Amino acid sequence: MAVPYYHVDAFTGELFAGNPAGVCILSAFLADSIMQKIAVENRHSNTAFVVPRADGDFDLRWFTPKIEDDLCGHATLASAYVLALRKHKVWPVCFHTRSGMLTVAQGEDKDSFAMDFPARPPQPCETPVGLFPALGVRTALVTKSRDYLVVVDQAEQVRALSPDIAALAKLDAGSGTIVTAPGEGDVDYVCRFFAPSIGIDEDPATGSIHCTSAPYWAARLGKASLRAQQLSARGGSMHLTIAGDRVKIAGRARLYLHGTLEL
Secondary structure: OEEEEEEEEEOOOOOOOOEEEEEEEOOOOOOHHHHHHHHHHHOOOOEEEEEEOOOOOEEEEEEOOOOEEOOOHHHHHHHHHHHHHOOOOOOOEEEEEOOEEEEEEEOOOOOEEEEEEEOOOOEEOOOOOOHHHHHOOOOOEEEEOOOEEEEOOOHHHHHOOOOOHHHHHOOOOOOOEEEEEEOOOOOOEEEEEEEHHHOEEEEOOOOOOHHHHHHHHHHHHOOOEEEEEEOOOOOEEEEEEEEOOEEEEEEEEEEEEEEEEEO
16 A cells, blocks of 8 residues: 655754654545554654545544644644645645644745644643653743643743653653743744653654643733744744634745655
8 A cells, every 4th residue: 555655844944954744645544553653663753644535624633653642733734735735726724633623724935834723721730749850940830731831031941951851751641841931032932842751752843832832922921923933953933823712823844755655
């Protein structure tokens, strides 16, 4: 069985930056065990599986090397980019997912896209024992939605993080940790994201975390339009817009590889 496969760098305009995602175009979903094995073989933080529907929309699922994910931004961006490469005609494209309907609009140029995602504002929570030592920080504001949102004072603190990944993995299975701080220059906030319990030690450039971080920073800064930068080694840039209970997440993508999986 031949499966069209694409390797796309998301949230970047340059190759070898942003977040690599695998995108598989299918006529029907494969067995879950096979899709999980593909994700393990790819070694990306997420591999997306896209299936066209009779109504013109698409079904979309994402797998990390350990689990099926409930929401993934960079692999959704990559999937929309691949559909554009394949000359999809109707925009915005509509994806049916575990997190409901997600729409993606194409920007003015062919490599830019804006995703419509659900807002997941963080709520007060108790700081897990061991979180600060695992991150190597002394104090921070900690709230939570799906993931912990850890707010520190300066961008340099985020940039300099060298967390204990094994300790983070033990804190809360299924959750990740967003560390964020005010940005510099024209960047409103910076962030990094660690989710070792689901097979992602550090995600290079993450879309879904802005469902939580963008509402926080929009309220704190008093602005609905934000620019974020992810300070991983590969880096990533996103533009965020708060629209009621939704977050618009915009970014660019580049194709690195197109081939065929032989299953």
